[in-house]
Amino acid sequence: MTQRCSRWARWLAAGLACSAGCAQAATVQVDVVDDAGRPVAGAVVFLESPAARALVKPLPQAEVAQEKKQFLPGVLVVPVGTQVHFPNRDSVRHHVYSFSPAKKFELKLYAGTPANPVLFDQPGVVSLGCNIHDRMVGWILVVDTPYYAQAPEGGPGEGGAASASSPGRAMLQSVPPGNYKLRVWHPRLAPGAAAHEQALVVPSTGNAQAAVKMAGLAP
Numbered sequence: 001m002t003q004r005c006s007r008w009a010r011w012l013a014a015g016l017a018c019s020a021g022c023a024q025a026a027t028v029q030v031d032v033v034d035d036a037g038r039p040v041a042g043a044v045v046f047l048e049s050p051a052a053r054a055l056v057k058p059l060p061q062a063e064v065a066q067e068k069k070q071f072l073p074g075v076l077v078v079p080v081g082t083q084v085h086f087p088n089r090d091s092v093r094h095h096v097y098s099f100s101p102a103k104k105f106e107l108k109l110y111a112g113t114p115a116n117p118v119l120f121d122q123p124g125v126v127s128l129g130c131n132i133h134d135r136m137v138g139w140i141l142v143v144d145t146p147y148y149a150q151a152p153e154g155g156p157g158e159g160g161a162a163s164a165s166s167p168g169r170a171m172l173q174s175v176p177p178g179n180y181k182l183r184v185w186h187p188r189l190a191p192g193a194a195a196h197e198q199a200l201v202v203p204s205t206g207n208a209q210a211a212v213k214m215a216g217l218a219p
Contacts, residue, residue, distance in 0.1 A: 024177075024204070024205060025173075025174040025175055025176050025177075026174075026175050026176075026177065026202050026203065026206065026207045026208055027171060027172070027173055027174075027175070027207045027208075028047070028147075028171070028172040028175050028200070028202060028207065028208045028209070028210070029169065029170075029171055029207065029208070029209045029210070030045045030149075030169070030170045030171075030172070030182065030184070030209070030210045030211075030212060031166075031168055031169050031209075031210070031211050031212070032045070032151060032168045032169075032170065032184055032186075032212045032213075032214060033168060033211075033212070033213055033214070034213070034214055034215075034217050035213065035214075035215055035217075037213075038168075039151070039166065039167040039168025039169070040151065040167075040168045040186055040188075040214055040217065041151055041152065041153045041167035041168060042075065042150060042151055042152075042153045042167075042186060042187075043150070043151045043168060043170060043184055043185070043186045043212075043214070044075065044077055044141055044148065044149075044150045044151075044170070044184065044185045044186065045148065045149055045150070045151070045170040045172065045182070045183070045184050045212075046077075046143045046145050046147060046148035046149075046182075046183050046185075047145055047147040047148070047172065047175060047180040047181070047182055047183075047200065047202075048143075048144060048145050048180060048181040048183060049145075049178055049179065049180045049181065051176070051178060052144075052145040052146060052147055052180070053144050053145065055145075055146050056079045056080055056081065056144060056145060056146055057079060057081070057146065058078070058079055058080070058081035058082040058083070059078055059079060059082045061085070062076065062078050062082050062083070062084045062085070063084060063085040063086065063087060064076050064084060064085075064086055064128065064138060064140065065086070065087045065088075065089050066086070066087070066088045066089060066090055066094045066096070066130070066136070067089045067090060068090065069090060069092075069130075069133050069135070069136055070136060070138075071128055071136060071137070071138025073138075074137075074138050074139070074187070075138070075139045075140075075141065075150070075187060076138075076139070076140045076141070077140075077141045077143060077148055077150060078120060078140060078141075078142055078143070079142070079143055079144070079145070079146060079148075080120070080121060080122065080123055080142055080143070080144050081119070081120075081121060082119075082120055082142075083117035083118065083119050083120070084117055084118050084120060084140065085113060085114070085117045086107055086113070086114060086117075086118065087112070087113040088110060088111055088112060088113065092132075093109045093110055093111050093132065094107075094109070094110065094130050094132060094133065094136075095107065095108055095109045095110075095130055095131035095132050096128060096129070096130055096131075097128075097129055097130075097131055098126050098127055098128055098129070099127075100124065100125060100126045100127050101124065102120075102122045102123065102124025102125060102126050102142055103118070103120050103121075103122065103124075103126045103140075103142070105118050109131075109132070120140060120142045122142065123142050123143055123144040124141075124142055125139060125140075125141055125142075125185065126139065126140040126141075126142060127139055127191070128140065139187050141185055147172050147175050147180075148172065149170040149171055149172045149173075150170060151166075151167060151168050151169055151170045152166070152167055152169075153167065175202050175208070176202070177202045177203055177204040178201075178202055179199070179200075179201055180199070180200045180201070180202060181197060181198075181199065181200070182197070182198050182199065182200040182210055182212070183195040183196065183197050184196040184197075184212050184214060186214060186217060188217040188218045188219075189214075189216060189217060189218075190216060190218070193216060196212055196214050196215075198210070198212065
């Protein structure tokens with residue numbers, strides 16, 4: 001190979017590397033409000049696409065504990081394939097179950113932590129209950145994507161100003177450019193109601209923003 005050809009080959013390789021590296025992963029900011037324009041604290045936002053589905057990996061560990069006769073966290077979001085432990089940290093026994101189509105299971109009356117975690121292998125909303133304490137309610141949202149986030153439950157940023165930690169604002173990090181289905185779910189949706197859905201394009205450079213108005217939320 002001549003010196004000129006060798007130089008041209010290096011330029012070509014550098015150009016191809018730049019084209020692949022110039023498409024930077026983005027931060028996606030999603031602001032969720034209800035019909036009255038109020039921020040929806042605790043809203044779960046996730047991005048779906050065929051490419052995203054191919055990158056899903058289960059979490060190495062996850063749990064929903066029972067403490068003070070409550071499920072903690074009240075809403076857990078996990079990728080498909082994640083195994084979840086259900087430790088009972090109360091002095092009374094619990095009987096955890098779900099009849100949801102995405103995962104039907106039952107952990108009969110127990111104390112401590114069951115030896116085997118529960119595998120969540122299908123996407124969807126899983127409602128949790130306790131057969132002994134009817135007021136105990138929780139949810140596991142199983143998603144088929146690595147790109148998800150939950151808006152904080154707390155109050156607005158300092159001085160009432162919007163910030164990355166504002167209620168109703170979810171921030172998804174390291175999202176590759178592409179076309180996505182943006183979906184938003186909240187436990188105040190009616191049982192069985194579909195998550196809100198809209199299209200979202202993440203550009204090859206810069207970040208992305210979306211505003212979502214959720215209808216049909218219970219008070």
